[in-house]
Amino acid sequence: MSGPLLEVNDLKKHFPVGGGFFSGPAGFVYAVDGVSFEVAKGETLALVGESGCGKSTVGRAILRLFDITAGQVVLDGQRIDDLSADKLRPLRQRVQVVFQDPFSSLNPRMRVRDILAEPIRNFGLASSAADLEERVAKLMDTVRLPREAVNRWPHEFSGGQRQRIGIARALAAEPDLIVCDEAVSALDVSVKAQIVNLLQDLQKELGLALLFISHDLAIVEHMTHRVAVMYLGKIVELGPKRSIFAAPKHPYTEALLSAVPVPEPGAGRQRIILRGDVPSPVNPPKGCRFHTRCPYAFDRCRIEEPPLRPLESGHSAACHLHDLPQAENPLARNRLAAKSAGAAPVSPPFLL
Amino acid sequence: MNAPALAAPAPQDLAVAPDLPDIFPAAKPRGRVWGFVRRHPAIAVGGALVLLMLLMALLAPYLWTVDPTTLATHRRTREPSAAYWFGTDMLGRDIYSRVLFGARVSLIVGFSVALLASLAGLVIGIVSGFIRWADAVIMRIMDGLMSIPPILLAVALMALTRGSVGNVILAITIAEVPRVARLVRGVVLSLREQPYVDAAVAAGTRTPMIMLRHILPNTLAPLTVQATYICASAMIIEAILSFIGAGVPPTVPSWGNIMAEGRALWQVKPYIVFIPAVFLSVTVLAVNLLGDGLRDALDPRMAKEV
Numbered sequence: 001m002s003g004p005l006l007e008v009n010d011l012k013k014h015f016p017v018g019g020g021f022f023s024g025p026a027g028f029v030y031a032v033d034g035v036s037f038e039v040a041k042g043e044t045l046a047l048v049g050e051s052g053c054g055k056s057t058v059g060r061a062i063l064r065l066f067d068i069t070a071g072q073v074v075l076d077g078q079r080i081d082d083l084s085a086d087k088l089r090p091l092r093q094r095v096q097v098v099f100q101d102p103f104s105s106l107n108p109r110m111r112v113r114d115i116l117a118e119p120i121r122n123f124g125l126a127s128s129a130a131d132l133e134e135r136v137a138k139l140m141d142t143v144r145l146p147r148e149a150v151n152r153w154p155h156e157f158s159g160g161q162r163q164r165i166g167i168a169r170a171l172a173a174e175p176d177l178i179v180c181d182e183a184v185s186a187l188d189v190s191v192k193a194q195i196v197n198l199l200q201d202l203q204k205e206l207g208l209a210l211l212f213i214s215h216d217l218a219i220v221e222h223m224t225h226r227v228a229v230m231y232l233g234k235i236v237e238l239g240p241k242r243s244i245f246a247a248p249k250h251p252y253t254e255a256l257l258s259a260v261p262v263p264e265p266g267a268g269r270q271r272i273i274l275r276g277d278v279p280s281p282v283n284p285p286k287g288c289r290f291h292t293r294c295p296y297a298f299d300r301c302r303i304e305e306p307p308l309r310p311l312e313s314g315h316s317a318a319c320h321l322h323d324l325p326q327a328e329n330p331l332a333r334n335r336l337a338a339k340s341a342g343a344a345p346v347s348p349p350f351l352l
Numbered sequence: 353m354n355a356p357a358l359a360a361p362a363p364q365d366l367a368v369a370p371d372l373p374d375i376f377p378a379a380k381p382r383g384r385v386w387g388f389v390r391r392h393p394a395i396a397v398g399g400a401l402v403l404l405m406l407l408m409a410l411l412a413p414y415l416w417t418v419d420p421t422t423l424a425t426h427r428r429t430r431e432p433s434a435a436y437w438f439g440t441d442m443l444g445r446d447i448y449s450r451v452l453f454g455a456r457v458s459l460i461v462g463f464s465v466a467l468l469a470s471l472a473g474l475v476i477g478i479v480s481g482f483i484r485w486a487d488a489v490i491m492r493i494m495d496g497l498m499s500i501p502p503i504l505l506a507v508a509l510m511a512l513t514r515g516s517v518g519n520v521i522l523a524i525t526i527a528e529v530p531r532v533a534r535l536v537r538g539v540v541l542s543l544r545e546q547p548y549v550d551a552a553v554a555a556g557t558r559t560p561m562i563m564l565r566h567i568l569p570n571t572l573a574p575l576t577v578q579a580t581y582i583c584a585s586a587m588i589i590e591a592i593l594s595f596i597g598a599g600v601p602p603t604v605p606s607w608g609n610i611m612a613e614g615r616a617l618w619q620v621k622p623y624i625v626f627i628p629a630v631f632l633s634v635t636v637l638a639v640n641l642l643g644d645g646l647r648d649a650l651d652p653r654m655a656k657e658v
Contacts, residue, residue: 065553
């Protein structure tokens, strides 16, 4: 099979809210509302967006931590969203997860050895007790922790060390894809850099695919091959990192990028300040979901929802602006203006 | 500084991250008795008092006691003296012996109820924390039981059976179970949302194993603390039941029974009520101290020190 490793088709997850004991739910949170993307073997796809846009829900849906409302999750040509728990269990080996909080992601009542041995035992990867011990020790080497530390408890480690244990646990299953759900967001800057480098090295060594869920664009630019930008449960732009960071094709992406701090004094850029709050996912706006805050919104945006459609090779966006003539498209105009002003519009050397 | 330990050689074929500046905390030297007392004074004092009471109850026959049920009409209501340390009651029975043997009833009831209520509450709580439809049914029943004050419920249950230590234990257990079940259910519900449980699901661990390995061990600390409070509350309820005549039969010496019999003479011979009451208070206080100390000490991050 030479298709993508992971394929997500029109994924929807609606959470019921409200309602009493006898009545049905009063409404739904449209946390994820029709999301499609692919992850190739050995590739990093970053899923970015602000808090509450549904990016973590996508990650948890891929891990089948809950049943999805509609859509498909296809792992290496096999649908996994409708499998029974027993049929799914062996396939879980191929997709593992690293969570944000290094403190709550490790069971405080288990020693490191048992934490790492759990997936190895569950998937029957070790041939003997000695092999199990050897695998655990190798994992500790891989994440650069001393082998003797396997007898310690999680609370004896620092945040960065615990995140390494979390990564080792994900690697223990020998997966093809690791979902990194804000895996470095809770760490301080220097530890963050170590963990990011570790993840990149592991990806090269082991050919891992990563689904890197983050709100930190600096890290994303450093790590990823492709970027998917989410807003209110939908992907608004999807494309290769270079072309998204250089030439965003959606006003939301443009605004997000303008908010990334520039480390050079005096080299401030034109910030695009979005007005208003993110609308509630219980009652998303009609038409384009971003029209309530979009600086370029026009009548059509309030009525018709723009589909995500390809614009350049591998780069798609969901925006009506691209139907306008080139000269009237504010996204293209801004870029030209920035170029002629000689500012540094693309890929500044972000600090990690 | 443990820095050299971190420089463990990594095999050549494996990816490595840069060296870590992190430092492992040096292992604390194992505390001696005094160190333990200084770190956890509540556990030390409470535990010592509970231990003392236990020894007293166990060794009651050897601590210069006489048969606590022997009647002696010729020496009724004697004041405390060298011959009768705590005096005698209105039937001439030695109160010192009755108090020591009475400790057995209180402690057996307290510990049995704590154990039984914890076990039953643990099972009920874990089941209703994991199975949604069972939760709806079980928790309504528990709410119903909780709406009745535990003492009234125990009195009502005792009215259905004849008085014996076993029935008292059963009645108080039923009255205490809902509190434990609620506690465990709440803990389970919050633990279920922990990322490490999600990670275990993603790692292919089956649900029963998740309950056993990831949920159960993390409920034990709050459960232990709750068990000590239940132990104390059970001792009080037992004494109340005996005092109002709904508990253990009057032939069995228990602190509640001694107080009940001394009640009529309260104004002239207050020591008959006073002495067992002091023992009851001290025991309950000791158990509660122990519970408070355990609550502070059983925080998972401090688990190593216990």
